[in-house]
Amino acid sequence: MGITVSLENMEKIYERPKTLKDKVMHYCPGCGHGVTHRLVMELVEELGIQHNTVGVAPVGCSVFAYYYMDIDMQEAAHGRACAVATGIKRMMPDHYVFTYQGDGDLAAIGTNETIHACNRGENITIVFVNNAIYGMTGGQMAPTTLLGQPATTCPLGREQAANGYPIRMSELVAQLPGTIYVERVAVNTPARVRKAKKALIKAFKSQELKKGTSFVEIVSNCPSNWKMTPVESNKWLDENMLPYYPLGLYKDEISGE
Amino acid sequence: MAKVKGAVIINTENCKGCGLCIHACPTDTLGFSKEINSKGFNFSEMIKDECIACMSCALVCPDAVITVYRMKKDKAV
Amino acid sequence: MSEMLLMKGNEAMAEAAIRAGCEGYFAYPITPQSEVAEYMAREAPKHGVVFLQAESELAAINMLYGAAGAGFKVWTSSSSPGISLMQEGISYIAGAMLPCVIVNVNRGGPGLGTIQPSQSDYFQTVKGGGHGDYRLITLAPSTVQEIADYMGLAFDLAWKYRNPAMILMDGALGQMMEKVQFKPYTDPGRDLSWSTRGKPEERESNFITSLFIKPEEMEQVNLQLQKTYREIEQNEVRYDSYEVDDAEMVLVAYGLSARIASKVMHILRDKGLKVGLVKPITLWPYPYKILSDLADRVKGFFVMELNAGQMVEDVRLGVNGKKEVGFYGRMGGMIYSPEEVAEKAEAFARKIGM
Numbered sequence: 001m002g003i004t005v006s007l008e009n010m011e012k013i014y015e016r017p018k019t020l021k022d023k024v025m026h027y028c029p030g031c032g033h034g035v036t037h038r039l040v041m042e043l044v045e046e047l048g049i050q051h052n053t054v055g056v057a058p059v060g061c062s063v064f065a066y067y068y069m070d071i072d073m074q075e076a077a078h079g080r081a082c083a084v085a086t087g088i089k090r091m092m093p094d095h096y097v098f099t100y101q102g103d104g105d106l107a108a109i110g111t112n113e114t115i116h117a118c119n120r121g122e123n124i125t126i127v128f129v130n131n132a133i134y135g136m137t138g139g140q141m142a143p144t145t146l147l148g149q150p151a152t153t154c155p156l157g158r159e160q161a162a163n164g165y166p167i168r169m170s171e172l173v174a175q176l177p178g179t180i181y182v183e184r185v186a187v188n189t190p191a192r193v194r195k196a197k198k199a200l201i202k203a204f205k206s207q208e209l210k211k212g213t214s215f216v217e218i219v220s221n222c223p224s225n226w227k228m229t230p231v232e233s234n235k236w237l238d239e240n241m242l243p244y245y246p247l248g249l250y251k252d253e254i255s256g257e
Numbered sequence: 258m259a260k261v262k263g264a265v266i267i268n269t270e271n272c273k274g275c276g277l278c279i280h281a282c283p284t285d286t287l288g289f290s291k292e293i294n295s296k297g298f299n300f301s302e303m304i305k306d307e308c309i310a311c312m313s314c315a316l317v318c319p320d321a322v323i324t325v326y327r328m329k330k331d332k333a334v
Numbered sequence: 335m336s337e338m339l340l341m342k343g344n345e346a347m348a349e350a351a352i353r354a355g356c357e358g359y360f361a362y363p364i365t366p367q368s369e370v371a372e373y374m375a376r377e378a379p380k381h382g383v384v385f386l387q388a389e390s391e392l393a394a395i396n397m398l399y400g401a402a403g404a405g406f407k408v409w410t411s412s413s414s415p416g417i418s419l420m421q422e423g424i425s426y427i428a429g430a431m432l433p434c435v436i437v438n439v440n441r442g443g444p445g446l447g448t449i450q451p452s453q454s455d456y457f458q459t460v461k462g463g464g465h466g467d468y469r470l471i472t473l474a475p476s477t478v479q480e481i482a483d484y485m486g487l488a489f490d491l492a493w494k495y496r497n498p499a500m501i502l503m504d505g506a507l508g509q510m511m512e513k514v515q516f517k518p519y520t521d522p523g524r525d526l527s528w529s530t531r532g533k534p535e536e537r538e539s540n541f542i543t544s545l546f547i548k549p550e551e552m553e554q555v556n557l558q559l560q561k562t563y564r565e566i567e568q569n570e571v572r573y574d575s576y577e578v579d580d581a582e583m584v585l586v587a588y589g590l591s592a593r594i595a596s597k598v599m600h601i602l603r604d605k606g607l608k609v610g611l612v613k614p615i616t617l618w619p620y621p622y623k624i625l626s627d628l629a630d631r632v633k634g635f636f637v638m639e640l641n642a643g644q645m646v647e648d649v650r651l652g653v654n655g656k657k658e659v660g661f662y663g664r665m666g667g668m669i670y671s672p673e674e675v676a677e678k679a680e681a682f683a684r685k686i687g688m
Contacts, residue, residue, distance in 0.1 A: 002290060002302030005264040010326035013263075014315045025320060029298070030275030034319025052532040054404065057543075066541035072530035074403045075543035077426050080396035083388070087400025088530070090384045091358055091408075095532055113396070116389035190281050190313035223275075230275040 019045040019070045026064060030230020032220030033062050035187040036129055039197045040100070041069055043204055053096040054088050056081045058110075060102035061135040079110025082117035085124045096207050098125040104134050107143040107169050114173070121178030121212035125203040128169060128215065131222040132241060139225035143167045146244055151225075166244060170217045174250035180212030182250040186219040186242070188234035206254050219245050261327060263310025267301055268322040274298035278314035278323060287314060336516045343478045344411075344508040347437060347501070348373035350485035351409055354519045356435075358384035358408040360397035364416045365449040366505035367439035371411070384408075391416040395423030395436075402432040403542035405529025407489060407521075411437035413505070414455050415446060417463075424498060425464030429544025429555070431562075433492035433524075435485070436470075437501040439508040442667035450667025451505035453589060456644035459502050460618040467556055469563050471499040471570065472617040476592040478512035484615075486519045491570060493524045495562050502617060504640065506590050506669065563619075572615035573624060577603070581610030583683050584628055586637045586649050588614045590669070595638055597672035598679055607683050617645070625652030634658040634686040636679045641665060658686050 019041040027033045044050050050071055057065040059078035066073035076084040081099035089097040099106075106114050106128050117124065133151055134140040141151040141158055144166045148157040158166070174182040181203055185196035196218060203214035219241050221233035228236060265287070272294065278301050279287045288304035301314075301323075310327035341349065348370050351359065359374045371387060378385035384401075388394035394410050401408040412420060417438045427434060438459065442452035459472050471491045473484040484501055492499040533539040546552040577599065578584055587595035592613040602609040612628070614621050625635070634657050637646040646661045653659055660682035664670045 001292075002288070002304050003306055005303060005306055005308075007264060007266075007326055009329050009332040010264060011329050012324060013310060013327045014312050014323075014325040016321040016324070020321055024271050027319060029273035029319075030277055031319050034321065035317065038319075038321045050532075051534050054530050054532060056400070063545060066539070066543065070533065070539050072533045072539050073541045074400060074530055075430075075541065075545055076399070077396060077422055080392070080399075080423070083393040083396035084400035084403070086386070086393075087358075087360060087397035087402075087408075088404045090386055090397070091401045091404050091406045092531065112389060113393055116393065187317070190311075190316040193316040230277050231280045234277070234280075 017042045017045040019050055021068050021070045023068055025068050027061065028224040030221065030223045030233065032131065032187045032218065033129060035193060036127065036218050036220065037065065037068055039193070039200055040127060042197065043201045044071060047201070047204065049096050052094070054092070056085045056088070056099040058099065058101040058105035060105045062100055062102060062129065063136065065100050079105050080113055081105065081110065082113040082122070082126065086117055086122050089122055089124050093123065093210070096204055098127055098204070100127045101129070102135070103130045103132065103142045103144040107167050115176065118173045118213045118215065119176045119178045121180070123207050123210050123212065125207060125214045125216070127200065128217045129220050130169070130217055130245065131220040132166070133222045133225045135222050135225055146240060168245065170215065170250045173215050178212050179215055179251055180209070180253045181206050181214040184217040184219060184245060184247050184250065186237065186247055188221060188237050202254065209254065211253070219247065261309045263308040263328065264326045265303060265308060265314060266324045266326070269300040269302065270294050271320055271322045272298060272300035273320055274300050275319060276301070277317045277319065281313040281317045283311060283313060284309055338513050338515050340511055341478060341514050342369060342509060342511050343481050343503065344369035344439065345373045346478045346482045346514045347411065347485060348377065350482040350516060352377060352381050352383060353516050354486035354489050355407060355521050356383060356409055356489070357406040358401050359410065360386050360388050360394045360401070360408065361410045361412060362388050362391045362394050362416060364413045366441055367411055367413050367508050370437070391419040392423065395420040398434050399423055399427050399430070399432060402427065402434040403430065403530055405526040405531060407524070409435035409437070411439065413439045413441045414443050417455065417458070421464035424470070425466050425468060426544050427498045428468035428470070429466060430542050431496040432498065432542065433496050435488045435492055435499050435501065437503070440502060440504040442665065448667035449505065451590060451669065452641060452665070452667055453504060453591060453639050454641040454644070454665065455502065456617065456639070456641060459500055460620070468559065469497070469618055471495065471497055471566060473499065473501050474588040474615060474617050475501065475503050475507065476589050476613065478507065478510065478514045481507065482514050482516055490522055495566055497562060497566070502589070504590050567619040570616060571619045571621050571623070573621040574613045574615060575624065576611040578610035578612065578628060580608050582608040582633045582688050583686065584632050584635050585609060585611045585679065586614070586625070586635055586645070587611070587639065588617060588645065591638050591640055594670065594672050594675060598638070598675045601672055601676040602680060602683070605680065607680065607688055620648045622648070622652035625649055626654060629653045629656040632657065633688060634660065634682065636660040636682050638670070638675050639663045640669065
């Protein structure tokens with residue numbers, strides 16, 4: 001038994017956002033998707049935009065995002081989230097529209113839709129969770145799998161000669177004139193979670209300017225398919241993911257300078 | 258400076274026992290339970306009254322099961 | 335009634351969609367229907383209609399999914415290879431029960447094929463195309479006037495049943511100029527309660543999906559779809575028939591072929607053969623019953639299609655072995671002349687004892 005503490009004279013300073021449905025998410029213990037879901041729903045609650053936000057879920061581990069996020073959502077075919085979001089946003093230009101996509105969805109099968117949405121400068125926010133692996137299908141190589149990193153379809157580790165290089169999407173979309181804001185963040189420490197939330201808020205709010213696409217890449221973990229404990233996976237992320245996927249701001253034209 | 262006093266309430270039934278909050282806690286207030294919840298997880302719980310209401314645990318919690326409380330300012334000791 | 339105009343089929347289609355109150359059009363250029371996108375690019379902004387040229391047909395159909403899922407009256411058009419590329423999205427649209435209109439201006443295939451007209455996408459349209467047990471409400475115009483008339487109807491049927499509707503025509507109809515008169519259109523009203531336009535406080539969040547992991551749920555969704563399909567089959571079968579009352583042989587043809595069939599019928603009648611014509615307007619639901627009824631009193635049916643014999647299978651289903659069914663087709667973008675078909679049909683007529 002843990003200890004019991006009195007809450008007398010205490011005030012609540014943090015609780016689960018009401019925009020996150022009262023359901024246990026299907027994610028594995030320690031998965032960064034849970035944190036990212038929570039952050040997006042926190043900002044929807046804090047900005048008071050539940051009534052005019054529409055999300056697009058991908059195919060991948062976060063395919064069921066609409067079971068958890070208490071907003072109107074659409075489930076897109078694998079890779080097509082940015083096209084679906086484009087359709088929604090073009091019809092409702094004053095709504096906040098975002099896609100929530102993993103690396104396979106956004107950077108392999110959906111690269112074309114991603115690049116063209118960014119290049120058109122669709123006024124949507126793309127939330128890109130990069131955990132360097134295909135989670136839902138059971139640990140196959142992703143476009144962002146690191147060189148040397150084992151996956152079930154590259155059991156000896158990704159080899160450049162056979163599989164090419166891990167793709168850096170933030171760097172890529174930041175080159176496109178249609179993007180207005182591109183930042184890469186992580187959710188593996190409390191400080192980074194705070195920073196990730198700031199980035200997400202900035203990205204969502206940038207939609208009000210109608211000046212282009214906002215793109216937030218969240219470097220995340222996959223304890224189950226990396227075959228590590230959650231704590232180990234966050235350490236591995238620091239040591240292996242971040243050197244190849246450096247955190248930071250890649251583009252910020254929000255102020256218009 | 259007076260030490261901030263806090264407390265957390267954990268929805269232990271929905272906790273998956275990932276341990277990220279325990280790792281993130283700067284005061285080692287949290288630990289794994291000896292018992293398990295209905296899903297078979299050793300959940301996270303307060304094992305010491307050392308909480309400083311920093312919210313680190315709640316920030317890294319992937320299942321949003323942690324509610325954080327802080328002693329009201331006028332009541333601080 | 336509005337004034338009589340002379341228009342290309344592709345342009346009449348676009349104009350009819352605007353007059354039917356479409357709110358958005360997403361498409362990728364492909365011959366022989368690029369005029370549709372050009373017309374929409376020019377005219378849509380004048381009517382507050384959203385126009386977007388997508389980066390691919392794959393993107394276009396998914397933009398349609400998004401816009402339809404938000405409850406907007408939207409459509410797209412393409413031609414065979416592009417429609418093939420859209421099949422994934424069409425299956426998802428059907429699975430998610432989204433109303434929208436897709437036009438296929440059929441060209442010859444398979445593969446990159448030819449840009450000349452064909453009816454070789456019949457199977458793809460009415461027997462599947464994409465994966466899963468779904469159906470597309472399919473309308474087949476045979477004149478520019480019918481293209482204009484069916485556009486509003488396609489939207490209305492799509493919204494009435496929350497199911498995608500397809501207009502299946504061919505490159506010749508898209509390219510030909512004919513007189514056309516746009517009939518006044520009134521929207522019958524649309525239920526938007528399921529759409530994703532942002533969650534107000536008073537209702538639960540809506541979501542659009544075709545994913546139901548539990549087989550028990552997925553079966554229920556399928557049963558719901560099948561129930562809708564039975565209703566559509568019950569209520570929406572459409573066809574025209576010509577001179578079938580005294581007919582001993584009935585020609586069956588749709589779209590461009592129906593125009594030619596009409597001429598074939600007259601050639602054969604001039605030769606003293608009692609020939610009628612059934613022109614299916616809905617290819618799904620298919621007018622099986624009229625064929626079944628006619629089979630009780632005619633000597634045979636002769637099907638003509640610009641393909642290797644696709645709709646003829648449905649004619650045989652309707653006739654159900656009661657009478658002989660003959661067939662003549664051309665492929666690869668070639669169009670038969672009335673005389674050419676009349677010769678084949680006459681030989682068939684003699685064979686069945688006429």
